Amino acid sequence: MWLAELIGGVAVLILGVAVVFFSSQLSYYSEFEPGPGFLPLWVGVVLIGCAIFVIINILKKHVKIGTFFKPRTKLGLHVLIIIFITFLLLPLLGFSIGLALFVGITMRIMGKHRWVSCGLTAVVTAIAIHFIFGHWLSIPLPTGIIGW
């Protein structure tokens, strides 16, 4: 966790520097009023100040407090990858089928449910998404190659 906290602090520092850099390219002050760069510049400065404080604090402590990776972190990462693949496939499969497949697959991988239950849930989910969001709420969801 110590390293993760340190990386977090450094990430905030980098973000702060980037914000200061990009906002310095916008005008800071126009006649009587702050320009578009005023607020972001100060936000960047405060981020840098806070990040330095956090980093110094972490370096001073150097004690282990908990762990960033927990026993079930891997499972969360699996779900993230499945969501990522699902979103990649959404233009191809459409929302109803893509998200229904996501539900079925995660039920199988995470919940260890039987294939039949997963398949049935996926089918019901696809129908529900199609009719509730697509028809009832009239949201023009992408339909994919199957047209659903």
Place this chain on the structure above:
Amino acid sequence: MDLLHNLYTGFSIALTFNNIIYCLVGVFFGQIVGVLPGIGAPTAIALLLPLTFTVNPTSALIMFAGIYYGVAYGGTITSVLINVPGESSTVMTCIDGYQMALKGRAGAALSVAAIGSWLAGTASVILLMTFAPALAKFALRFGPPEYFALAFMAFGLLTVFGGAQPIKIVISTMLGLLLATIGLDVVSGLPRFAFGVPQLLGGIDFIVIICGIFGVAEVFNSIEEPEEGELIKQKMRLRDLFLTWEEWIASRWAILRGGIIGFFVGMIPAGGITTASFLAYLGEKRLSKHPERFGKGAIEGVAAPESANNAASISGFAPLLALGIPGSPTTAVMLAGFMMWGIRPGPLLFQTKPDLVWGLIASMYIGNFLLLLMNIFLIPPFVAILRLPYTIIMGFIVIFASVGAYSVNNNLFDVWMMLGFGVLGYVMKKLEYPIVPLVLALVLGRLAENSLRQALIISGGSLFIFFTRPISGIFIAAGILAYLTPVIRWALKGLQRPKVDTA
């Protein structure tokens, strides 16, 4: 007389068939969300918000308000029966509620929570009816300097109520402000942090961010650290729900005190229902003649925080409706709803949309009564919801978050952004950076920046305008004091530390 007339207007709107159904759906859904660990009121409202584009704003707000205070009721069930808070606002209820359940008084614990919540909630609505219009009238004096000063104070108060690490609260607030600046600057028309991406020119929609940061992030957090507990299998008969005379005597003042604390804490920007329940519990323990009973099943330890969280969830509407300033993440999400429907909450709302304001307030009486009935007669079905596999709940969250993000602009770019914010929310929680300041700063960021600019135009560029006007001066002073609180605490700690004899 005005009050009675307003109440009559409110009930004539809240008691239409359509709005009663929305209220019922809201409180029922809120109760379910409260029972389910890992999903809270802001998440639920954020996920449903994009689906209410076409719904009448009054009906949608009645439903969302129902979810908000319904959650406070529902979270009690898991706190008492499995020692797992369904909601952060019911954490304190676990301490004595679960102990009561172990002693066979689960029914009494749930009952006092429901009755206390109902009494405090109803009293809070009455206070809200008198207080909110007065606050709105007072806020008519506000100009840009006052609005900037109010936002400044709200950010400062986050460092007081936001948690143990003030520096991380400030970082989180800055991230929210930064996100609020993305897109075209309204005054100069210049793009900020858009990097040539056309989808970013209009800024990142609030709904996209909250669907990710509350919805998807919660999925990852719940997978990693599932909140599981053992359900107390106790047959509950109707008579078990009745309080004994001694229990009622012990809890009546706790309900009153909890309600008062909850009402006032709920109105403070960044106060929120969790802080209210926490303070009510601590206050009750301090005032008790037998503080040693707390933690061992004292009924006051259930009555006080439960009354407080419900009262706070209702009083939180006062700053939202009268000032347009959200006091909690849930009201911040609701503010996004107001923006989505093209309504600007604030002092003029009471004059321009009296049907919305009074309809919403009147619906709270109905909603609280419905929840009281649900929590006395329908506890077993709600307990059964706990058996629903988390994989299915998780699937629902991802579906609602994806559809919600997509429906904002009908493009997949927002869906990817939502996932990105989900990962950000997850990492922030792991590294103990609080999410609430980010959300509040995101909502108030534009208001703060625009008010600052307008104020400086009025003053010809002089910052003294914030100090010479009495109301903004008080807000700025309170804000500075709030920002200095961590330093004051640190200094006091140093003074109190016992001197070590080195001789």
